[in-house]
Amino acid sequence: MDRAEIVDANFRSRVAANDLPAGASPRAGLAAEEAVALYRAQVTSRALDITSRAMQKxxxxxxxxxxxxxxxxxAVAHALRPTDMAFLHYRDAAFQIARADQVPGQQIVWDMLLSFACSAEDPISGGRHKVLGSAALNIPPQTSTIASHLPKAVGAAYSIGAARRLAPEHQRLDPESIVMCSFGDASANHSTAQGAINTAGWxxxxxxxxxxxxxxEDNGIGISTKTPRGWIESSMRARPGIRYFKADGLDIYDTFAVAQEAADYVRRRRKPAFLHLRTVRLYGHAGADVPTTYLSRAEVEGDEANDPLLQSVRLLRDAGALQPAEALAIYDETCARVTRVSGEAVKRPHLKTAAEVMASLVPPKRPCAPTNFPGQEARARVFGSDLAAMKDPQPMSRILNWALTDLMLERPEVVLMGEDVGRKGGVYGVTQKLTARFGPDRMIDTLLDEQSILGLAIGMGHNGFVPLPEIQFLAYLHNAEDQLRGEAATLPFFSQGQFTNPMVVRIAGLGYQKGFGGHFHNDNSLxxxxxxxxxxxxxPSNGADAAMMLRECVRLAHEEQRLVVFLEPIALYPMRDLLADKDGGWMTTYPEPDRRIPFGEVGVHGAGRELAIVTYANGYYLSRQAEGEIGADTRIIDLRWLAPLPEEALLAALDGVKRVLVVDECRRSGNVSEALMTLLAERTGLPIARVTAEDSFIATGPAYAAPLPSRAGIVAAAKRLLEVK
Structure with a gap:
């Protein structure tokens, strides 16, 4: 027999013989019918585990x-309210089952078996993954995450207080609710967990x-690596700003009493708490894992002897709520019912095509109130003397500041957050004056942790805000990129758009900062x-485009619930001149607040037919400089949108040209030029060439631009291509 069969046989024989483990007496607080209901939830969870293994075989x-x-x-679920959003550890089926008992109309066994079977009718993921999650139960879906859901739980909790002060249009969470996130003892060591816990205390x-x-949930082991005895308590009980609670997770009476105390503390004080639960892990990590290959048989059998279902039967007996024979009958009936229902669930249809799988990559649009463009009087009060300056050409950084101001005037849901965005106004001054204009509730100076910055934004997006988190430099994103890949982007995918976290991530990036910062402040890989x-x-490549594109990005987040990254070229922030000193050729005037550039629309400069240059950002600036030296009828196309590439708009913009030069300021490998060259080869048959950055980091000092495309390099490549007939 495998360990699952052994645990099942042990439970049946020991309950039948009334041979139950010793332990504390039942604590007060649970009525008999409540305790029995929790036992039923526990048994249903166990039956689903047994059945899932049979289904897999x-x-x-x-x-x-x-x-x-x-x-x-x-018991933790019973101590909370269904309005309390729960971000669950992947071992928390019992929580979801118990919460389903709190919400009328649920078919939790059927729903979870559809998920085990990856059926297209699974109500949460639609067959894309077996996840715990339910829109009706206020449980966003989680896959097998290693604590990566904790930063967004911090953000969701923060959003409850923020919404009390300024309610967003699409507010989801009850103002009196709290947020719960659960995880294992091994995951508590992950930098993501430590960052989230630190942020909560901070x-x-x-x-x-x-x-x-x-x-x-401390079961003392992570797959095969043991957690040192006492580690969780010693490392967590004295964290500043976080109240520590401890309970025996094998005892539903103790767990409920302590969880209720902890939840009441959080709800009443609006402060974070840490509930440390003792648990055991039965069966090993997953189906193929054999725990006796890395644990002694005595250790494995010791955990099995502490089976929480055996503990529950003893506690129910001692409380006079249920006799062992009745508990065993419930177990038998539940296992039989789950097996029977699984036989129907496996017959339900599955996803078959790529289109079906991809159908939830893009979340659904949502109805929104009309944009509230403020009148000139309101704008004058906020902008002050800046309003008069809008008539004159300005560099990109100042135009972006004005665009952010107008967006925050128009949409109260828009909230900015990041390191130094508030009082300082950002490293490059893009967010100057915004705190004075809108206050610290909407201009949030965060601690220095990119995972927490993005987690704050994801969590606030859960509750109807339109967050604009700022990552100071593109290279800093790599510390936290999984918050976008593994959390933000997957949420609509694994929930069929029932949960979304729309936002616009502002990142200062790309190269060409003269001698400043080297690779850490000049990252040119996308x-x-x-x-x-x-x-x-x-x-964007210039100020006017930046303002109009940022407005479209915010619209995409607000109305279409999209995840957007707005990459701002640092070197173009202050750029004033194009061809000669003080010519002012790269400055633009500020476009009116209702003007925007639609998603997927490319920019076209010139109507030349001999050569088209396809580029973006600094490459567009350099190509405009090179234009006069190329000596041919040239057209320059600014992509603007780099993912997904605006393929059809680009091909239409190339109509009638004879050759195409791609100028990509990012590295030769793994970046935009590779996709462009493939598209052009597949769809045009035109002579094509490319100018790219080298596959190198960027140096500090005079050699900063050596690996990057240059004006002279673009001219030379264009002339070579023009020789091709």
């Missing part, structure tokens, strides 16, 4: 990371409302962004 199920040993989470000690309950399904990547 039969080739009809596709997930075997079970919840056995963690069934005490049913926020709490400043008396900023953060109603968040961390629940650590591969990690262009590789995320569903993400929109926008990149």
């Amino acid at each position: 039969a080739g009809k199920g596709f997930y075997t990371i079970g919840s056995s040993g963690h069934e005490g989470m049913a 926020t709490s000690v400043q008396s900023i409302p953060l109603p968040l309950l961390f629940v650590c 591969a990690v962004l262009r590789d995320i399904p569903g993400l929109i990547l926008a990149c």
Whole structure:
């Protein structure tokens, strides 16, 4: 027999013999019918684990990371309200089952078996993954995450207080609710978890409302690596700003009492708490994992002897709520029912085509109130003397500042957050004056942690805000890129658009900063962004375009619930001149607030037919400089939108040209030029060439531009291409 069969046989024989483990007496607080209901939820979770393994062996199920040993989470669910958003550890089936008992009309066994079977009728993911999650139960879907959901739980908790002060149009969370996130003891060591816990404490000690309950399910092991005894308690019980609670997760009475105390503390004080639950892990990590290959048989059998279902039967007996024979009958009936229902669930249809799988990559549009363009009087009050300056050409950084101001005037949901965005006004001054104009609630100076910045934005997006998080430099994104790939982008995909976290991530990036910062402040690789399904990547080249594209990006987030990255070329922030000193050729006037550039529209300069240059950002600036030296009838196309590429708009803009030169300021490998060259080869048959950056980091000092495309390099490449007939 495998360990699942052994645990099942042990439970049946020991309950039948009334041979139950010793333990504390039942604590007060649970009525008999409540305790029995929690036991039923625990048994249903166990039956689903058993059935999932049988389904997998039969080739009809596709997930075997079970919840056995963690069934005490049913009592945590009972201590919370269904309006409390829950971001769950993947071993928390019992929590979801117990919460389903709190919400009328649920068919939790059927729904979860559809998920095990990856059926297209699975109500949460539509067959894309076995996930815990439910829109009706206020549980956003999570896959097998390693604590990557904790930063957004912090953000969602923060959003509850923020919404009390300024309610967004699409507010989802009850103002009196709290947020719960659960995770394992091994995951608590991950930098993502540590960052989120630190951020929660950092926020709490400043008396900023953060109603968040961390629940650590401590079974003492992560796959095969043991957690040192006492590690979680010693490392977590004295965290500043976070109240520590501890309970025996094998005891539903104790778990409920302590979880209720912790939840009441969080709800009343609007401060975070850490609930440390003792659990055991039964069966090993997942289906193929054999725990006796890395644990002694005595250790494995010791955990099995502490089976929480056995503990529950004893506690129910001692409380006079249920006799062991009755408990065994419930177990038998539940296992039989789950097996019977699974036989129907495996017959339900599955996803078959790429289009079906991809149908939820893009979230649904949502109805929104009309844009509230402020009148001139309101704008004058906010802009002050800047209003008069809008008549004159300005560099990109100042125009972006004005665009942000207008967007925050138009849409109260728009909130900016990031390191130094508030009082300082950003490293390059793009967000200057915005705190004075809109206050610290909408201009949030964060701690220095990119995972927490993006997590704050994701969580606030859950609650109807339109967050504009700022990452100071593109290279800094790599510390936190999984928050976009593994969390933000996958949420609509795994929930069929039932949960969304729209936002516009502002990132200062690309190269050409003269001698400043080297590779850490001049990062010219977009591969990690262009590789995320569903993400929109926008990149302007001049001030007017930047304002109009940013407005479109915010519209995409607000109305279409999209995840957008707005990449701002640092070197073009202050750019004034184009061809000669003080010619002012790269400055633009500020476009009226209702003007925007639609998603996918490219920019076209000139109507030449001999040569078209396809480029973006600094490449567009350099190509405009090179234009006069090329000596041919030239057309320059500014892509603007880098993911997904505006293929049809680009091909239309190339109509009638004879040759195409791609100028890509990013590295030769893994960036935009590769996709462009492929598109042009497949769809045009024209002579093509490209100028790119070298596959190198950028140096500090005079050699900063050596690996990057140059005006002279563009001219030389264009002339070579013009020789091709």
